[in-house]
Amino acid sequence: xxxxxGTDGIRGVAxxxxxxxxxxxxxxxxxHLLGGNHRRVVVGQDTRRSGDMLVAALSSGLASVGADAVExxxxxxxxxxFVAAAGDYDAGIMVSASHNPAEDNGxxxxxxxxxxxxxxxxxxxxxxFQAESLARPANGEIGTIARDPTAVDAYRAHLVEAAGEAFxxxxxxxxxxxxxxxxxxxxxxxxxxxxVTVVCGEPDGSNINDGCGxxxxxxxxxxxKLNGLDVGFAFDGDADRLIGxxxxxxxxxxxxxxxxxxxxxxxAGTLAHGLLVVSVMxxxxxxxxxxxxxxxxxxxxxxxxxxxxxxxxxxxxxxxEQSGHVIFRDRATTGDGLLTAIELTKTMRAAGGTCLxxxxxxxxxxxxxxxxxxxxxxxxxxxxPEFGAAVSQATNVLRxxxxxxxRPSGTEPKLRIMVEGDDSEEIFEIARGLARLxxxxxx
Numbered sequence: 001x002x003x004x005x006g007t008d009g010i011r012g013v014a015x016x017x018x019x020x021x022x023x024x025x026x027x028x029x030x031x032h033l034l035g036g037n038h039r040r041v042v043v044g045q046d047t048r049r050s051g052d053m054l055v056a057a058l059s060s061g062l063a064s065v066g067a068d069a070v071e072x073x074x075x076x077x078x079x080x081x082f083v084a085a086a087g088d089y090d091a092g093i094m095v096s097a098s099h100n101p102a103e104d105n106g107x108x109x110x111x112x113x114x115x116x117x118x119x120x121x122x123x124x125x126x127x128x129f130q131a132e133s134l135a136r137p138a139n140g141e142i143g144t145i146a147r148d149p150t151a152v153d154a155y156r157a158h159l160v161e162a163a164g165e166a167f168x169x170x171x172x173x174x175x176x177x178x179x180x181x182x183x184x185x186x187x188x189x190x191x192x193x194x195x196v197t198v199v200c201g202e203p204d205g206s207n208i209n210d211g212c213g214x215x216x217x218x219x220x221x222x223x224x225k226l227n228g229l230d231v232g233f234a235f236d237g238d239a240d241r242l243i244g245x246x247x248x249x250x251x252x253x254x255x256x257x258x259x260x261x262x263x264x265x266x267x268a269g270t271l272a273h274g275l276l277v278v279s280v281m282x283x284x285x286x287x288x289x290x291x292x293x294x295x296x297x298x299x300x301x302x303x304x305x306x307x308x309x310x311x312x313x314x315x316x317x318x319x320x321e322q323s324g325h326v327i328f329r330d331r332a333t334t335g336d337g338l339l340t341a342i343e344l345t346k347t348m349r350a351a352g353g354t355c356l357x358x359x360x361x362x363x364x365x366x367x368x369x370x371x372x373x374x375x376x377x378x379x380x381x382x383x384x385p386e387f388g389a390a391v392s393q394a395t396n397v398l399r400x401x402x403x404x405x406x407r408p409s410g411t412e413p414k415l416r417i418m419v420e421g422d423d424s425e426e427i428f429e430i431a432r433g434l435a436r437l438x439x440x441x442x443x
Contacts, residue, residue, distance in 0.1 A: 004128065005121040007303045009108035011097050014050030018105050020057035022128070026093070026107055027061020027069075029127035031143065032134045033120075034090050036066025038143060042087065042151065044072045044080035045095040046180045046238045049205030050105045054095045058107070063143035065134055071147045076180040076239035077108065078336035079155045085113025085333060086154055096180070099215050099236040102208045113333035115305050152184070159188060159338055162331060166346045168193035171229045173245070174341075175220040176201040177213025179237035185338060199223055209236065214243040214324045214337070217251055225249025231345070231356050235337040240304075241324035242337035244344060246356035254324040255286045257344055259363035260356075261326075262318055264347045266293045272330075277310045277319030279303070280405050284420050285364035302407075304335050366402070367424035371435040373415045375442035378408035381415055387434075387441045394419070394430045402427060406434070415442065 004010050010026070012018035030041060041062050045051035051074075059069035070089070072080065077094045084092030092110035100106070109116045109124065116124075127134065172194050176182040182201045189196045199220050200212035212219055217234035224232040224245045232245035244252035258276060265271035274295040278286065279302045287297040298314055300306040304325040311319045311329050320326035325335035332339055348356055381387055395404050402421025409416055415438050419431040 004125050009106050011106040013103055014105040020053055023054040023057035024061040025128045025131035027058040028065050028131045028134050029124045031062040031065035031067030032127055034067055039067045039090040041067050042070045042084050042089045042092045044075040047074055047203035047208050048102055048105055051095050058093055059145045063145055066137045066141050067143045069145045072151055073149050074180055074183050075152055078240055078334055079152050081110050081113045081334045082155045083151050084110050096238040098238050099209055102206045163192050163342045166349050170194045173197040173220055173223045173229050173232040175199040175212055175234040177209050177235055177237050178203040178207040181235040181239040214241040217243045221245035221249045221251050233341040239337040240335045242340040243324045248357050252360045254320055254322045255283050256360045256363045257326055258320050259286045259289050260359045261343055261347055262290050263293050266295050272317040273315050275314055275316035277307050277316045279321045282322050284366045289363050366420050368420040369428050369431040370418045371431045373435045373438040375415050375438055377442045378415045384441050387437055390437055
């Protein structure tokens, strides 16, 4: 059997791969690892229909080993992380598959306000496979299951404090992806003084991320342009990502958001150590803009957990991914789409009414090509002498003018080849040549 935990917890098709039995066993594993004894675990979910089923199984598993489950109902993942860290809780579990389709779901374990590390996941996986043999306390030692939707009030207050007066008088659109943001974002931004147009804020259990949200923000961008609004914000299903739309209806991705905030903090002298942490997928134009302003960029493997760990090691307070996971480590322990919208808006207002399009224009974008080669031996590309030599040769050709990233897909039998540089024709030819060679050598 393969490893249960992927790059972002356990995910799969609900009731097929991710069954109530697996959720129950994870609850038992978490509760056992905490030592039972009425340790408190806070549980949240997004708007998927399978959420109630999986939360019930999780809570049952926790109680069966003596841990107490406190269910929050529908919340964002950043809210669950905040409550788990700030409240009287020993851990948290979020039931969400983030930006995935509605039929999927996921289980994400949080400790200290952040996703647990690989070592803890390995321990939990070992316990899941022996869940039936774990202790079963009786009577008063059995855990309790309670519901406390008011626990999110402190998180909302945290966002209100962060926003200040930044939204007063703004006309904004928000795309809630028919997900967790639907339960908090519309009222939050209205209470902050904005005139709010809501897109995809009516979840029905099956429409989360369906043609909307941060992975498909075109509808939001059209709404902003059509109605002459100031700015738009698109969240994903659990609202830990943000993609923006400027007043012209142009999409502003995570790289641009990070760049805008990094340049502002560099100018103010508040970007700790002058560092921005990004993944290998971030565009080279972002790195050039930050370097030209006197800052430095650290790159990590793909995954917001890798970004956060590098931020901790380096002392950086700002980092994230092109996909819209942006982490303000001085305010949160994880990427938070709502907080990112607040920080971006504060930066806009601090610029004296400068439009988002003007700020985004300061972050150049280098031409970039990503090709996927269908190969059987995706993990062997580094040891194939001919393909490896071709990658090295192409890297030398682009040295100082671009870069090449080759990595196997985590979910498909494909090798992803990204080439970036100043000359779009040159990088396309390089990418196409490498893709063809991969299909010849690695099949």
